[in-house]
Amino acid sequence: MSLALENACHPDRRDWLRRAGGGAGLLGLAALLQDTGLLGTGLRPAQAAGGKSTTPLAPKPSHFAARAKRVIWLFINGGPSHVDTWDFKPELQKRDGQELPGFDRFTGFFANAVGPLMKSPFNFQPQGECGKPVSEIFPHLSRHVDKMAFIHSLFAKSNNHSPALFMMNTGFTQMGYPCVGSWTTYGLGSESKDLPAFVVMSDPLGRGLPKGYSLNWGAGFLPSVYQGTWLKPQGDPIDNLFRAKEMNDVQQRAQLDLLRELNLGHQARHPADDEFSTRIESFELAYRMQSAAPEAMDVDREPEHVRKLYGIDQEKCAHFARQCLIARRMIERGVRFVQIYSGGMENQRSWDGHSDIHGNHTQFALETDQPIAALLQDLEQRGLLDDTLVIWGGEFGRLPVAQKSDKPGRDHNPHALTFWLAGGGVKGGTSFGATDDVGHKAAVDPVDVHDLHATILHLMGLNHERLTFNLNGRDFRLTDVSGNVITPIIA
């Protein structure tokens, strides 16, 4: 590639990126770069000396036609109560205050604070064409139930936050396995060359990280390039993203031009070794990333009405609105997988409503309801929802019995939780499976976390049994040795 072409491509980077981001719509940066011939060698899987690919993030074909090309997972951290959100239980209303016969008081975390059955403190009204009863805490989201497929019969494996978080993210309760986002980018590579393939956003209000920290977006034994890029809520969001202060763009460009020239000279002596040219290209990509990543995160570039739609002007939900909008901008630019955590650590810092379930869920619903609803609407309007999978759910559900407290709460419930999926390939307005009368356990068509993972991969065009990584002689999978695709929710 000649330097002239390089410069021609972005005489004014802002303008160039506007074309990539705004005007080009679906068109990811990679496609744009390909069109201009900039990614000549970069997209070709190069062979390292040992025969291993050195461009692990190059796009790879899916196993079969994908329904969704990208994922936004709204991780409802701490364990949202299904019976207070999406899983309406009239029987629970009736039996309010009664004991739950045969209840094992070690089910939750606080065996000595078990109370009787407790009805939801929230009203439920049927919504949408499907008539789904939805809790009053979701006035915005309730308008989108016809886009959602609910899974009510999901059950978890652990009653403890970090093992349950690991299970939900990696399919194992132990630490150290690759998470869904890592498996997905391992399987499909990235459509974006100047943004990370897999991005994670956590609570920016100082309430901490989900339990188990970064292991929730770790790549485990997969190469570390597949780990989630955590956009730090404070300071520089991505390591080394910004040029040193003492240097300006012209100076850095001149420096990189010299580097390129000298590296090309070296490469001429090793024409057969592709990894050298791959690395030369990586500097060009990094150079572009310096402006592409901040641009993707700069929600101030969005028009006023869009910002308002997400609720950036609302104090209670501004932070989550911003993250949802960043997520949309990211996937628009080819990012494969985005995960946003609502809430930080345990208790009142997340959806972990051990005490005052009413206050806790009212608050966190207020933080997320409008932004998520706006995200669904915005994606739909831009034609992105068709091939973007949106996931809503946390690590476990909550018990139908009260956890005794001044203001009663609910304890962890590994036996039942609700997820909803929307967008790419999902049959909207459906509900799959059911819990028992009071919402204690998955009762009809129970499905486990492996089934959920198998379904997500399936929608991404990946066969969960074929997406394997051999470690020390064993083929590992996200779904371990089980997993069935939940076909009834697929359109």
Added chain:
Amino acid sequence: MKASRELFQKEVRQVLAGRCVKCHGGDKVESEFDLNTREALLRGGAGGSAINLEQVQESRLLALIEHRDEPRMPANAARLPDRQIAAIRQWIELGAAYDRPLIEKDASPDAWIARRIDPSQREFWSFRSLATVEVPDAPLADWGQNAIDRFVGQSLQQQSLTPSPPADKRALVRRLYFDLIGLPPSREEVEAFMADRSPNAYEALVDRLLESPHYGERWARHWLDAVRFAESHGFEQDYDRPHAYHYRDFVIWALNSGMPFDQFIRWQLAGDEWAPEDVQAWKATGFLGAGVFPTQLTEKEFESARYDELDDMIATIGTSMLGLTVGCARCHDHKFDPIPASDYYRLVANFTSAIRSNLELDLDAESSRRAISEWEQRHAPLAEELRAFESQQLGSRFEAWLSETRRKLAAGEAVPMADTPWIIASAAEAISKGGAVLTPQADGSFLATGANADFDTYTFVISTKASSITALRLEAMAHESMARRGPGRAENGNFGLGRIRVEAGPLEGTDPLAPVPIARARATFQQDGGNLSIASSLDDNPRSGWAVDPQFGKDHAAVFELAQPIQHAAGARIRVTLEFTVNNRHNIGRPRLAITRSSAADVAIDGAAQSQEMVDVAAVLAGKGELNEAQRDLLLRWYRSSDPEWKQRHDKLAASLAAKPVARLTPVMVVTEGRKPIPHHADDRGFPHFYPETHFLKRGDIAQKQGVARAGFLQLLDGRLGDTEESPWRFAAPSDAKSSYRRREFSSWITDAERGAGALLARVIVNRLWQHHFGRGIVATPNDFGAQGERPTHPELLEWLAGELLANGWKLKPLHKLIVGSAAYQQAAAARPDCLTADPENRWVWRHSPRRLEAESIRDAMLAVSGGLDRTLFGPGTLDENHKRRSIYFMIKRSRLIPAMQIFDAPEPLVSIGERPSTTVAPQALMFMNSTLVRTTAREFAQRVIAANNAAGDFPEAWIRDGYLRALARSPAEGELKAGSRFLLQQSERYQEAGQSAARDAALTDFCQVLLGLNEFIYTE
């Protein structure tokens, strides 16, 4: 049929077991077709017969797997590789023989425990004993330095490939430095090597690098990958293991010292049982405990967490040492290798009681021993001097003094010995509630030995003839038997007196003792003014009380002033109760009690004391009576302390004794048995840390225990004759052993190349050495030498190298020397198109593959070139990303891995990693462009260049030349010099235009950064 069976073992079983049997005979029998056994296969399924032995091509099985017919098999998966299909066809042609079923199905539910492997399964290439291999005759004329080249040459010839010419000297010296010590050669080192024209210049350099302490740092890092080394627990809290770095130091030290590899392995498994006197052997056991462990456990998780922990040990031993995926046999028999699940539990049983402990050890016992022996030489004459004085002069001086004293008494003058404020209270009873033995000492103190209970209570009952007692003194005295000489029995030498109670009654009679309130207390020293003060031993809070950290190794005393004197005309009985409730095991090690009749508020805390016996002696003398033998002796001892001649000699001796060197103790994380475990959150809920027995677990489930597993070995690597023969590796545990010595036995087995696993152990380690020198192992799957792993490209060479290792006593350095001394290693890196087409992966070693440096070397090289590298060895690591030591000294905290390492493919330390990927992604480039690390390093590099080329006239060419030599060990080419000059001049101008003061320095920093960013800088070729 024999040929068919052999083909089955070699290739077919693997395919059928891996791709077919799960749905056809395993979990289910799809289409009624079962191929688990030959009989079932011949029966066929719903679609008719599966194979046709007469007309093989007609076989339905072949039609389906070749996708000639529907349903295509395997279902929902890619077509089998042609090679595998061909093997299956050939196998059917030969008769479709099985050696045994694909899956063992048990008649009785615990038959799996008794499963014996078929002896023929030991015939797999990697499980056999080491074969003697003949070095082939030189197959390539004019090529080759040593035996390795003859093996490699033979393969090249067979593949119709030719070796590459030797690399040029500069490339070679750089390659050698990075391979052996992980650091670049300095400019001077390169020049010296280039200038050395002697024929053994290269060999001398190899020797020098192998003796460099940095060799251990480089090669330890490879081993640490294989053993999932980290310094935190992982999981929820990811607590630090601050004493775990000693294991890393052991590995570095052992490699540097040339420790034989079999010993290196034995110590990691059982150093505490092989060489308990050697601190390095203890450090080595950190291997077993380097894995993760949850710190938050519910009761339901206690036992499964322990089995997970044992699994981590066994799985890591399997992959890192034996290249065997033993961990796969936890829930069922290994699917591909002959490892029954029962063998797995027998292996685990060797480690049943092994747990992590932090022990206080002397890291430099050698120096301590030397210091003590030097001290002993100084001390002995002083002891002799005192002894001589006592035997020759003391007696007569005492006699003179005694007659003088008698004279004074007769004259009614005062004598000092009857006039001390304190009377030592010799207790009639001294009882430890916690079971400590309290032995009376000559000075009236009690030495506590034996049990050191968590919260002990001592009770003393004192009898005294004194009629009025105003205060009580408690001394806590130092003693050799305690850590840091005490005076407490806690691990740090401290104690904590939570409460003291005094009760008293008349000496005679049986009146119950009445409580005596204490008004005030004071002490020689107290730990603080609050909860660890002397006053707090009087309050009601049992967790507060008198303690003396950090004033260890000396005597302390406290005076307890009684609210009302104890007054009984005929003397008193006093019970003193000391409660050590402040902290676990914080009991006083050598208490002594004294009473006084003086005014309580005025009596000196350190006032002289004497025993009741001395008070009696004084009375005898006053009454002009005769002293008995014991009283005379007592008086002599009392006298001599006031004799200046004796005292001067004695004090000198005592001072010398007090200055006796003490070993400096450092906590070290070890894995051993019978010691205190590292504290755990669940301790107070009864978490036992280990269970006394390991059970056979059906499907790996703790709810399905099927009997106790006795410690044992892998059948497939157990060369004993039959089951009955005694283990030749058994070692009788010494009588005072705290541990079972099972691990010692296990480690003997694993290193026994004759009858144990040693042959495989040797193959695996020589393959690792080869892999790290060439970028690819002879076996390309370094952690899997089983059926699923790759076969060796050069099986005879591997066998020969393993034999060489054994022949030179398991020493690794000679093997390195052999490898880097080969022409195969010294080949140029340039890719020749014909060879590249024929062998793109360089499996046959027709060149030296260019390789990117590993994460640690990239950073270390930058620091070295910039002159900022701190080469200090050993010691605690750090999370500070700006530290200047080698990268191996980063602390490895599982939740805070260092980004600059991770980004260049340093693995997550969770399981054994045998081979790192080598990826190229944009965030790496961002690091080279913008990170503080690289910018700072570039600035320092530039300063170094400036300092060496101060003459302004040299700018820019001399500067560029200097930079190239330092960074790349070569001079710039003409074009490079031009490009660099142009850049430096223009960039200087740009900085000048931007108003920067030191524009030229800034430009040079940018240029140096470019050098660090070159492909040539982070690749060896």
